[in-house]
Amino acid sequence: MTEPIHDEDLLEVQAADIPAEDGPHPDDRIDDERHDEENRLKPEYLRAVRDALEEGEKGEVYDLVEPLHPADIADLLELLDREDRALLAAAITDLMSSEVIAELNDHVREDMMEALAPEAVATIVEQLETDDAVQLIEDLDEDDQQAVLAEMEAEDRIAIESALAYPEETAGRLMNRDFVAVPEHMTVGGLIDYLREEGDLTHDFFEVFVVDHMHHPVGTCALSWILTAPRNVALTDVMKRDQTLIPVTMDQEEVALMFQKYGLISAAVTDDDGRLVGQMTVDDVVHIISEEAGEDVLLLSGAGDGDINEPIREAYVSRVRWLIANLGTALVASLIIAMFGAAIEKLVALAVLMPIVASIGGNAGTQTMAVSVRAIATNQLTRANTWRIVWREMRVALLNGATVAVLIGIATSLIFNPMLGGVIATAMIINIAVAGLAGVLVPVIFERLDQDPAVASSVFVTMITDSMGFFAFLGLAVASGLVSAA
Amino acid sequence: MTEPIHDEDLLEVQAADIPAEDGPHPDDRIDDERHDEENRLKPEYLRAVRDALEEGEKGEVYDLVEPLHPADIADLLELLDREDRALLAAAITDLMSSEVIAELNDHVREDMMEALAPEAVATIVEQLETDDAVQLIEDLDEDDQQAVLAEMEAEDRIAIESALAYPEETAGRLMNRDFVAVPEHMTVGGLIDYLREEGDLTHDFFEVFVVDHMHHPVGTCALSWILTAPRNVALTDVMKRDQTLIPVTMDQEEVALMFQKYGLISAAVTDDDGRLVGQMTVDDVVHIISEEAGEDVLLLSGAGDGDINEPIREAYVSRVRWLIANLGTALVASLIIAMFGAAIEKLVALAVLMPIVASIGGNAGTQTMAVSVRAIATNQLTRANTWRIVWREMRVALLNGATVAVLIGIATSLIFNPMLGGVIATAMIINIAVAGLAGVLVPVIFERLDQDPAVASSVFVTMITDSMGFFAFLGLAVASGLVSAA
Numbered sequence: 001m002t003e004p005i006h007d008e009d010l011l012e013v014q015a016a017d018i019p020a021e022d023g024p025h026p027d028d029r030i031d032d033e034r035h036d037e038e039n040r041l042k043p044e045y046l047r048a049v050r051d052a053l054e055e056g057e058k059g060e061v062y063d064l065v066e067p068l069h070p071a072d073i074a075d076l077l078e079l080l081d082r083e084d085r086a087l088l089a090a091a092i093t094d095l096m097s098s099e100v101i102a103e104l105n106d107h108v109r110e111d112m113m114e115a116l117a118p119e120a121v122a123t124i125v126e127q128l129e130t131d132d133a134v135q136l137i138e139d140l141d142e143d144d145q146q147a148v149l150a151e152m153e154a155e156d157r158i159a160i161e162s163a164l165a166y167p168e169e170t171a172g173r174l175m176n177r178d179f180v181a182v183p184e185h186m187t188v189g190g191l192i193d194y195l196r197e198e199g200d201l202t203h204d205f206f207e208v209f210v211v212d213h214m215h216h217p218v219g220t221c222a223l224s225w226i227l228t229a230p231r232n233v234a235l236t237d238v239m240k241r242d243q244t245l246i247p248v249t250m251d252q253e254e255v256a257l258m259f260q261k262y263g264l265i266s267a268a269v270t271d272d273d274g275r276l277v278g279q280m281t282v283d284d285v286v287h288i289i290s291e292e293a294g295e296d297v298l299l300l301s302g303a304g305d306g307d308i309n310e311p312i313r314e315a316y317v318s319r320v321r322w323l324i325a326n327l328g329t330a331l332v333a334s335l336i337i338a339m340f341g342a343a344i345e346k347l348v349a350l351a352v353l354m355p356i357v358a359s360i361g362g363n364a365g366t367q368t369m370a371v372s373v374r375a376i377a378t379n380q381l382t383r384a385n386t387w388r389i390v391w392r393e394m395r396v397a398l399l400n401g402a403t404v405a406v407l408i409g410i411a412t413s414l415i416f417n418p419m420l421g422g423v424i425a426t427a428m429i430i431n432i433a434v435a436g437l438a439g440v441l442v443p444v445i446f447e448r449l450d451q452d453p454a455v456a457s458s459v460f461v462t463m464i465t466d467s468m469g470f471f472a473f474l475g476l477a478v479a480s481g482l483v484s485a486a
Numbered sequence: 487m488t489e490p491i492h493d494e495d496l497l498e499v500q501a502a503d504i505p506a507e508d509g510p511h512p513d514d515r516i517d518d519e520r521h522d523e524e525n526r527l528k529p530e531y532l533r534a535v536r537d538a539l540e541e542g543e544k545g546e547v548y549d550l551v552e553p554l555h556p557a558d559i560a561d562l563l564e565l566l567d568r569e570d571r572a573l574l575a576a577a578i579t580d581l582m583s584s585e586v587i588a589e590l591n592d593h594v595r596e597d598m599m600e601a602l603a604p605e606a607v608a609t610i611v612e613q614l615e616t617d618d619a620v621q622l623i624e625d626l627d628e629d630d631q632q633a634v635l636a637e638m639e640a641e642d643r644i645a646i647e648s649a650l651a652y653p654e655e656t657a658g659r660l661m662n663r664d665f666v667a668v669p670e671h672m673t674v675g676g677l678i679d680y681l682r683e684e685g686d687l688t689h690d691f692f693e694v695f696v697v698d699h700m701h702h703p704v705g706t707c708a709l710s711w712i713l714t715a716p717r718n719v720a721l722t723d724v725m726k727r728d729q730t731l732i733p734v735t736m737d738q739e740e741v742a743l744m745f746q747k748y749g750l751i752s753a754a755v756t757d758d759d760g761r762l763v764g765q766m767t768v769d770d771v772v773h774i775i776s777e778e779a780g781e782d783v784l785l786l787s788g789a790g791d792g793d794i795n796e797p798i799r800e801a802y803v804s805r806v807r808w809l810i811a812n813l814g815t816a817l818v819a820s821l822i823i824a825m826f827g828a829a830i831e832k833l834v835a836l837a838v839l840m841p842i843v844a845s846i847g848g849n850a851g852t853q854t855m856a857v858s859v860r861a862i863a864t865n866q867l868t869r870a871n872t873w874r875i876v877w878r879e880m881r882v883a884l885l886n887g888a889t890v891a892v893l894i895g896i897a898t899s900l901i902f903n904p905m906l907g908g909v910i911a912t913a914m915i916i917n918i919a920v921a922g923l924a925g926v927l928v929p930v931i932f933e934r935l936d937q938d939p940a941v942a943s944s945v946f947v948t949m950i951t952d953s954m955g956f957f958a959f960l961g962l963a964v965a966s967g968l969v970s971a972a
Contacts, residue, residue: 038740038865039740039743039744039747039865040865040868040870041868041870042870043868043869043870046870047870069728069748071747071748071749075747075865078866079868079870079871081874103747105866192678192713195713195714196713196714196715196716198714204708204710204711204751205710206692206709206710206751222690223692223709223710223713224690224691224692224709225690226713227678227681227682227709227712227713228681228682228684229682230682242555254524254525256776257525258525259772260772260773260776261525261557261561261589262555262557263557263769263772264769265690265692265751265768265769282751282768282769282772283749283750283751283768285772286745286746286749286768286771286772286775287746289772289775289776289779290742290746290775290776290779290864291779293775293776293777293779293780294779294780294782294860294863294864296780296783297782297783297786297856297859297860298856298857298860300783300787300856301786301852301853301855301856301857302849302852302853303852303853303854303856303857306853306856306857306860307857307861308857308858308861308866308867308875308878309866312878312881312882312885315882316882316885316886319850319853319882319886320885320886320889320890322849322853323846323849323850323853323886323889323890323918324889324890324893326845326846326849327842327846327890327893327894329845330841330842330845330846331842333841333842333845334838334839334841334842337837337838337841338838341834341837341838344830344834344837345831345834348827348830348831351823351827351830351837351840352820352823352824352827353820354837354841355816355819355820355823355840355841355844355952355956356813356816356817356819356820358841359812359815359816359819359948359952360809360812360813360816363788363808363809363812364805364809366787366788366789367787367788367789367792367805367808367809368789369787370783370784370786370787370789370792371784371789371792371793371794372794373783374780374783374784374792375793375794377780378776378780379524379525379526379561380564380591380794380795381794382526382527382529382565383529384526384527384528384529384532384565385532385565388567389794392794392798395798396798396801396802396805399798399802399806400802400805400806400809403806403809403810404806404809404810404813407810407813408813432809462845466841466845470841
């Protein structure tokens with residue numbers, strides 16, 4: 001190892017291969033002529049780009065787009081429609097950097113890549129970091145994947161193929177294969193010298209992994225500890241042995257929870273033999289956290305992937321499935337109503353009021369279900385506290401049921417008659433209590449069966465609250481002698 | 487500045503005040519006798535802790551809990567009920583570190599703090615970093631806040647009071663006041679020497695901020711650049727000038743989107759005069775990202791805060807409001823049904839089938855609404871592409887409507903009669919189309935009115951799809967001459 005130069009007077013020397021300033025000035029980003037106060041591109045700016053594209057003014061387009069950050073260029077592409085997107089990409093080829101590609105929405109990227117020749121895609125892929133490259137390639141059709149891989153350099157191809165060998169959404173797919181690992185015997189000073197020598201540590205890194213001779217991780221050093229420790233200290237004395245290891249097979253949802261729970265910045269990924277094979281860094285994990293936390297609302301509503309850039313056919317297929325499932329559950333409710341057809345004929349007020357009982361029950365069930373699904377997803381509702389939470393939700397449900405029952409009971413008594421008021425109030429309490437129970441138990445049962453509780457809970461809870469709403473109300477109306485069923 | 491010691495043989499010297507290994511061995515964390523494969527505490531482990539607590543075996547409790555990571559101790563406290571929580575906290579006082587307190591769920595922490603005397607809370611607060619301390623104090627009642635602040639050292643108190651002066655959920659509240667800022671004229675070597683000298687840079691940091699003489703940030707240096715650059719290079723040549731500045735008044739949701747969009751690890755927070763006053767780091771922001779992305783499902787369902795640790799009374803108040811609002815919208819639907827009472831008396835099949843039209847419409851509306859709310863929250867649906875998205879959703883709605891209409895139309899024709907089949911099919915298409923339109927426009931309108939679209943969209947969309955479902959179906963039945971209204 002060479003001794004680092006210590007003469008502070010040689011200041012200007014060697015400054016050449018240092019990352020220089022890039023992109024726009026910070027003040028350009030917010031509240032400028034292109035962004036609104038929430039950092040979204042302004043409609044007027046977009047209109048200017050669109051107009052220039054349509055008039056074929058490539059130079060003007062370039063001047064408009066050039067000051068943007070790569071993440072903003074990605075946003076701009078997403079905001080445009082397909083035709084304008086292709087025109088824009090053609091007008092700003094040298095601004096279409098790997099950062100832009102990496103920041104693009106999956107659907108938009110896939111759509112744009114499918115329009116390119118395999119060699120062109122291969123050239124883009126080779127510029128990306130492995131994790132971003134894998135993300136791009138995994139979305140392509142099997143044939144396109146093979147065509148692109150065939151065009152690539154052997155080394156890059158092997159890295160990507162080994163990532164693709166792991167299942168989707170696991171650490172093995174998502175990890176970065178570039179990381180800094182050093183042997184146990186190094187000192188802080190030795191490490192700094194080593195890092196200075198290895199010029200091409202291109203990617204930012206936040207921790208150095210210390211490994212034994214079998215390449216098993218034995219500890220990690222945050223860069224801030226290395227910078228504040230004396231040169232002569234052994235890394236084994238600075239490093240933290242208590243590290244969180246991510247197995248290659250771990251699902252991305254678990255990885256995201258690990259990063260959140262332990263406040264990690266980066267973590268070592270290990271293979272089945274415990275060897276260090278990659279790292280995950282928090283800047284990649286934030287996307288997963290946001291995706292996993294945001295997908296519950298889409299899954300619960302039956303909107304599938306729920307991305308506004310998803311092709312219409314895919315959106316149709318994923319949504320219509322749930323509408324058809326819902327048709328099935330609505331038919332169950334209809335059968336229950338049909339059982340009481342004679343009672344409705346005698347007292348049409350029953351038909352007027354029955355949707356209220358079903359609707360409020362459905363609403364109460366959805367509230368409890370949303371709370372339970374989030375609690376399960378964040379590991380807060382587990383086998384260890386299920387019954388405590390069920391009991392808690394039952395108490396909330398009884399309070400809610402009592403309140404709503406009093407209101408609807410009084411209103412119905414005044415408008416129709418006290419007997420009908422008593423029937424609807426009782427039915428409401430029963431249905432809200434059932435909704436509370438179903439709202440917790442349905443997601444919990446799906447979880448125990450190793451199914452994602454967000455996917456199918458909604459259909460079942462709605463079926464239960466609809467059917468129970470109609471059954472309790474119409475059944476009580478008959479049982480109480482208010483109307484006869486026959 | 488002192489010259490750092492370079493003799494690599496002095497290896498063992500000074501290793502004393504270096505962060506040593508702490509906590510359990512990594513392999514203890516997953517798949518051990520305490521955790522299941524998803525890193526949740528096992529029910530058997532919890533039962534053992536609970537049994538020991540109830541038998542008053544403090545020593546046994548301590549031995550059981552001692553190997554846990556602070557974040558797991560926090561999880562354990564959350565999983566227990568109130569009484570056991572208090573018993574546990576008393577049994578493991580010296581394990582109740584600031585990390586445990588910082589990791590605790592807000593409601594659980596608040597509940598535990600309220601049981602303590604102000605001096606005890608003040609002692610805990612002084613151990614926390616400012617951002618965590620503020621989070622703890624802001625949840626207390628005004629009186630308790632004052633009592634705790636009065637017990638604190640002046641310096642800590644002032645830091646917390648200045649944070650509390652900013653509105654909740656803004657960068658000024660959430661930022662960390664500890665950061666490393668250095669003047670422009672420093673070199674890489676000078677910076678390293680400075681960092682080695684300043685022993686008590688307790689908190690991990692990931693970037694060094696370079697400031698001018700007015701304390702305005704002019705650039706940032708990632709620690710990895712500092713470690714890989716020669717000592718004699720000027721910081722102004724290594725630093726990135728293109729930095730994202732967070733104004734103190736920025737809302738946490740915007741901060742979270744900034745970190746995601748630009749892949750930030752830390753960012754400078756500046757006051758109104760552009761001076762550097764704090765930093766936000768990604769490990770704090772991940773909690774915000776998860777919270778903001780996860781809250782949509784809770785808000786849309788009307789479950790308010792939706793935390794399973796929320797006190798029952800608060801959960802009741804936040805949920806019953808929406809049930810009562812929903813009662814109002816259900817009454818609107820009932821009024822529409824009442825208009826067609828005579829028709830229902832003549833043909834009770836209308837009462838049997840009408841909930842199907844309303845229910846599927848509601849479902850389709852919820853799907854579109856969930857997609858729109860997420861797209862607005864992630865800045866993907868803006869003024870610049872609203873009409874493109876409306877048109878997209880209308881096309882999906884028409885495809886969905888046609889599919890469901892064919893199914894229900896055929897089934898109704900076979901069971902009842904073709905005329906009724908035609909009526910329900912037409913009503914279904916109308917209602918799903920209306921649902922698609924309302925599902926986008928209602929959230930968009932709330933957003934334009936500066937309201938959170940997740941909060942109130944549900945009530946409006948449901949009212950529209952319910953009313954339209956009943957009105958289209960019953961109205962068409964009468965208009966088509968299937969039954970007479972009078």
